[in-house]
Amino acid sequence: MNGIQERALADWFHQPDLDKLNKILDSSIKDESVNYFIYKIVSQLLLEQKENLSGFLSFNYFYGISGATAEQLDDFIEAVYMLVRYPFSIINQKFRMFDESRKQWVVLDASMIEDAYKDEEFFHPLTGKEISKETFNSLVNPYFELSEKGREIFNSSKVV
Known part of the structure; x- marks a missing residue:
């Protein structure tokens, strides 16, 4: 990912849009389903209250806010792990x-x-x-917490 894409992604966090995400990531048709869940999760996290985002975030929580179905489980799981990895890096497992x-x-x-x-x-x-x-x-139960980058994004975007 080049610097232009990184800046575009940083801006995207403040106004998530599925079409923009697909363009920023140069996504193939296959990637678009995963991107849809990334978009849904980030959009819902932006709507959450700060206290709801401190500490423990589970797969069940992300599944609920993503709107995924059982048939979409693989793409949903990939979307969650994309949020853990670069270039997103907004949650830690x-x-x-x-x-x-x-x-x-x-x-x-x-x-x-x-x-x-x-x-x-x-x-x-x-x-x-x-x-x-x-x-x-x-x-062993996996869970997630906002990374430092995630806290910066979601805390700065909230209405106090």
Whole structure:
């Protein structure tokens, strides 16, 4: 992405428009469905109150505001991860699990999760006991928070 595109994208955040996004990203027809969900999510986030955007944002939350259907799930998921990656970089992905003994959520180190998938070796995040991938997936919950860039965009665009 060149500097002109980056500036256009920065401006786009303040007035999201699907056609402009497709042009900025030089999108193919295949990309337009993903871009649609990016547009829907960003537009809805701009309408949210500041307090609703601090802290925990889940896939379910994004799914609800995106208007995606079950048939569109792959494009929706890709859109969420596009918002994590450059050039968007407006949300950070994090992981947590519920600790039954303490009855509270525990934030997990993202590198531990990445290593588990990369190495295909899965251990209980709190006990270290080897477990199946399915059990690991049921214990570990991804969530998102606004990145510094995201906070700047959404906090500056709100009506106080």
